[in-house]
Amino acid sequence: xxxxxxxxxxxxxxxxxxxxxxxxxxxxxxxxxxxxxxxxxxxxxxxxxxxxxxxxxxxxxxxxxxxxxxxxxxxxxxxxxxxxxxxxxxxxxxxxxxxxxxxxxxxxxxxxxxxxxxxxxxxxxxxxxxxxxxxxxxxxxxxxxxxxxxxxxxxxxxxxxxxxxxxxxxxxxxxxxxxxxxxxxxxxxxxxxxxxxxxxxxxxxxxxxxxxxxxxxxxxxxxxxxxxxxxxxxxxxxxxxxxxxxxxxxxxxxxxxxxxxxxxxxxxxxxxxxxxxxxxxxxxxxxxxxxxxxxxxxxxxxxxxxxxxxxxxxxxxxxxxxxxxxxxxxxxxxxxxxxxxxxxxxxxxxxxxxxxxxxxxxxxxxxxxxxxxxxxxxxxxxxxxxxxxxxxxxxxxxxxxxxxxxxxxx
Amino acid sequence: xxxxxxxxxxxxxxxxxxxxxxxxxxxxxxxxxxxxxxxxxxxxxxxxxxxxxxxxxxxxxxxxxxxxxxxxxxxxxxxxxxxxxxxxxxxxxxxxxxxxxxxxxxxxxxxxxxxxxxxxxxxxxxxxxxxxxxxxxxxxxxxxxxxxxxxxxxxxxxxxxxxxxxxxxxxxxxxxxxxxxxxxxxxxxxxxxxxxxxxxxxxxxxxxxxxxxxxxxxxxxxxxxxxxxxxxxxxxxxxxxxxxxxxxxxxxxxxxxxxxxxxxxxxxxxxxxxxxxxxxxxxxxxxxxxxxxxxxxxxxxxxxxxxxxxxxxxxxxxxxxxxxxxxxxxxxxxxxxxxxxxxxxxxxxxxxxxxxxxxxxxxxxxxxxxxxxxxxxxxxxxxxxxxxxxxxxxxxxxxxxxxxxxxxxx
Numbered sequence: 069x070x071x072x073x074x075x076x077x078x079x080x081x082x083x084x085x086x087x088x089x090x091x092x093x094x095x096x097x098x099x100x101x102x103x104x105x106x107x108x109x110x111x112x113x114x115x116x117x118x119x120x121x122x123x124x125x126x127x128x129x130x131x132x133x134x135x136x137x138x139x140x141x142x143x144x145x146x147x148x149x150x151x152x153x154x155x156x157x158x159x160x161x162x163x164x165x166x167x168x169x170x171x172x173x174x175x176x177x178x179x180x181x182x183x184x185x186x187x188x189x190x191x192x193x194x195x196x197x198x199x200x201x202x203x204x205x206x207x208x209x210x211x212x213x214x215x216x217x218x219x220x221x222x223x224x225x226x227x228x229x230x231x232x233x234x235x236x237x238x239x240x241x242x243x244x245x246x247x248x249x250x251x252x253x254x255x256x257x258x259x260x261x262x263x264x265x266x267x268x269x270x271x272x273x274x275x276x277x278x279x280x281x282x283x284x285x286x287x288x289x290x291x292x293x294x295x296x297x298x299x300x301x302x303x304x305x306x307x308x309x310x311x312x313x314x315x316x317x318x319x320x321x322x323x324x325x326x327x328x329x330x331x332x333x334x335x336x337x338x339x340x341x342x343x344x345x346x347x348x349x350x351x352x353x354x355x356x357x358x359x360x361x362x363x364x365x366x367x368x369x370x371x372x373x374x375x376x377x378x379x380x381x382x383x384x385x386x387x388x389x390x391x392x393x394x395x396x397x398x399x400x401x402x403x404x405x406x407x408x409x410x411x412x413x414x415x416x417x418x419x420x421x422x423x424x425x426x427x428x429x430x431x432x433x434x435x436x437x438x439x440x441x442x443x444x445x446x447x448x449x450x451x452x453x454x455x456x457x458x459x460x461x462x463x464x465x466x467x468x469x470x471x472x473x474x475x476x477x478x
Numbered sequence: 479x480x481x482x483x484x485x486x487x488x489x490x491x492x493x494x495x496x497x498x499x500x501x502x503x504x505x506x507x508x509x510x511x512x513x514x515x516x517x518x519x520x521x522x523x524x525x526x527x528x529x530x531x532x533x534x535x536x537x538x539x540x541x542x543x544x545x546x547x548x549x550x551x552x553x554x555x556x557x558x559x560x561x562x563x564x565x566x567x568x569x570x571x572x573x574x575x576x577x578x579x580x581x582x583x584x585x586x587x588x589x590x591x592x593x594x595x596x597x598x599x600x601x602x603x604x605x606x607x608x609x610x611x612x613x614x615x616x617x618x619x620x621x622x623x624x625x626x627x628x629x630x631x632x633x634x635x636x637x638x639x640x641x642x643x644x645x646x647x648x649x650x651x652x653x654x655x656x657x658x659x660x661x662x663x664x665x666x667x668x669x670x671x672x673x674x675x676x677x678x679x680x681x682x683x684x685x686x687x688x689x690x691x692x693x694x695x696x697x698x699x700x701x702x703x704x705x706x707x708x709x710x711x712x713x714x715x716x717x718x719x720x721x722x723x724x725x726x727x728x729x730x731x732x733x734x735x736x737x738x739x740x741x742x743x744x745x746x747x748x749x750x751x752x753x754x755x756x757x758x759x760x761x762x763x764x765x766x767x768x769x770x771x772x773x774x775x776x777x778x779x780x781x782x783x784x785x786x787x788x789x790x791x792x793x794x795x796x797x798x799x800x801x802x803x804x805x806x807x808x809x810x811x812x813x814x815x816x817x818x819x820x821x822x823x824x825x826x827x828x829x830x831x832x833x834x835x836x837x838x839x840x841x842x843x844x845x846x847x848x849x850x851x852x853x854x855x856x857x858x859x860x861x862x863x864x865x866x867x868x869x870x871x872x873x874x875x876x877x878x879x880x881x882x883x884x885x886x887x888x
Contacts, residue, residue, distance in 0.1 A: 464860070
């Protein structure tokens with residue numbers, strides 16, 4: 069029989085936002101509000117920073133219909149942070165807040181850095197004997213979390229990228245004079261998103277070359293490839309990851325690094341324009357660099373319905389697993405074969421397995437030449453981008469959730 | 479009674495593509511194929527360049543269902559060009575081709591430069607006494623054509639911009655540390671598209687400042703505004719037109735000009751990154767520059783159904799007007815008040831009125847401070863972005879028209 073634990077819950081969002089992170093928020097919040105074991109549901113303003121600053125919202129005071137609109141609202145509705153817990157006194161402070169609000173459930177939605185936060189909170193509470201259940205909810209467009217088949221947020225970003233590449237393909241093949249177009253896609257260390265551009269090839273609209281961080285970047289090879297294709301086809305479309313690196317491990321975009329985020333990661337950008345310029349110098353062709361930038365992670369209008377539903381499921385499963393007596397786990401997806409059709413299953417892995425690790429695209433899913441992906445890669449991604457979402461529109465524009473965000477009181 | 483003219487028709491596309499230019503193509507091609515007066519329908523490969531090079535496609539040999547998919551296929555399916563007719567021998571060559579194929583109808587789809595081409599072809603044929611009817615079909619996301627209430631292509635680009643601004647607003651307001659985000663929008667001389675970003679304000683997600691080409695740009699004012707708003711709100715979102723100019727008329731983005739297009743227009747770009755960088759230097763804030771680039775003109779997945787239907791109507795009306803005996807005109811839209819509801823009407827203006835002219839946003843539709851638009855502007859744009867399109871999807875991705883493009887023979 070499970071050990072029934074009565075108390076309040078905190079939910080927080082951390083790291084870069086996605087199109088569907090709020091669907092996970094709704095999964096956690098709705099399920100927690102409906103659970104008899106959970107007395108209050110609090111939302112942390114800007115993730116763990118809101119906990120440290122005693123800045124919590126009372127989710128029980130929100131309108132139910134507005135909460136439901138979280139299913140199609142992009143970005144992190146409660147606010148996000150990039151904050152790494154480094155000191156014992158921070159964990160002590162979190163414990164103080166937990167005591168103050170009688171928090172017995174902590175749900176944290178983010179990527180591998182956020183799972184590190186989650187893991188530290190869990191370990192500390194265990195160590196001091198404070199009864200509390202901590203479950204991580206995965207989230208990252210980068211799809212690089214270990215322990216899960218794929219990550220909520222990835223399918224929608226992949227759908228956006230494949231759709232946009234298809235449309236840009238049509239646009240940049242329009243002139244008689246031809247062009248070289250370089251599209252820069254997010255993914256600091258893993259090429260999942262950049263590889264997803266290959267899905268556009270299903271309808272013949274994919275890039276000629278795909279440069280992923282898993283394969284060392286050689287400028288001479290790049291220029292030779294682009295020149296050859298431009299000469300053959302009078303056109304060339306290239307997808308490149310922001311995270312491509314030289315053989316010595318330095319970022320190709322390193323000249324553009326001007327600042328680092330809170331975790332010491334380099335902020336990348338400007339790569340598309342630089343590579344396009346170099347290609348133009350080499351070939352004399354008209355060139356254009358396009359950076360998909362924030363658009364690829366916030367384009368809720370193109371979110372995959374499969375991804376939305378799975379993101380909701382991840383949040384819901386986190387609450388159910390905690391109520392069932394578990395702690396220190398991250399919700400993970402498995403890939404089930406349901407009579408030949410894709411189905412997403414749920415499992416749970418220790419936070420320690422998921423935290424701070426990164427999962428790259430396997431070498432065997434990258435073509436031998438290193439500038440495209442294999443059919444296995446396409447078969448892996450394709451089920452995740454299926455389904456058009458049904459979002460609320462008013463005046464022809466998206467109507468997102470409008471929460472009251474009433475400050476919590478004990 | 480009208481003068482019945484039997485013969486073949488050529489249709490061509492010119493200038494920058496849009497999300498809906500192929501809906502106009504379908505309007506022309508379908509109507510022409512169905513018209514008893516028109517013996518053959520030819521598509522010019524890359525607009526007038528295809529005519530000059532005798533490179534025509536036989537549209538009668540296309541599959542009817544594939545042709546219909548043009549309604550939701552972005553970019554210029556027959557290929558586009560930026561070619562200005564300068565010499566008499568070019569018009570003579572066009573006449574040769576017209577004679578060869580017995581062309582009696584010429585439909586040309588483009589912006590103000592294309593109407594110049596149209597006008598020259600019409601004048602020449604009149605002058606030499608070659609019986610032929612020439613009708614221009616408007617097209618430009620820039621919405622700057624004279625003689626028409628609005629232009630096909632604008633509504634879809636406006637819908638994309640307003641939707642994207644809404645989503646980016648959510649994304650860039652997510653961190654506790656705040657940010658300044660500058661979004662660069664197309665529009666070389668007119669601020670219609672940049673102004674459309676204000677539609678996102680309807681749901682409270684609009685930019686703090688809108689910089690349009692109609693108002694001289696002062697860097698000091700820009701930096702002062704951004705700093706004040708960032709200090710007040712810990713965030714600032716700016717929409718800026720690629721075409722903003724200093725008081726002396728030089729482009730703010732001029733440092734980035736590396737080449738010019740075939741009409742001698744400056745190629746602009748890189749402005750968002752530069753302004754964001756300057757704002758960061760001034761305030762110390764985290765900054766990001768985003769260029770919507772080609773995405774705003776090829777995002778068929780977000781095309782306004784109103785715009786698609788009007789684009790089709792423009793093409794259809796061109797053919798009907800020519801069959802009715804008219805020439806030297808451009809199809810124009812009027813704005814009708816249908817019991818308080820918007821309705822699009824059709825009229826026809828002389829090509830000479832429409833060619834080479836540009837329509838700016840009226841000063842009275844720009845707010846007194848010069849960095850926003852008025853309610854009149856919003857009321858003007860809003861009907862044009864209404865309606866979600868029903869596009870064909872396969873594998874969760876757009877399935878565009880796949881034409882055979884069989885070379886025409888006499």
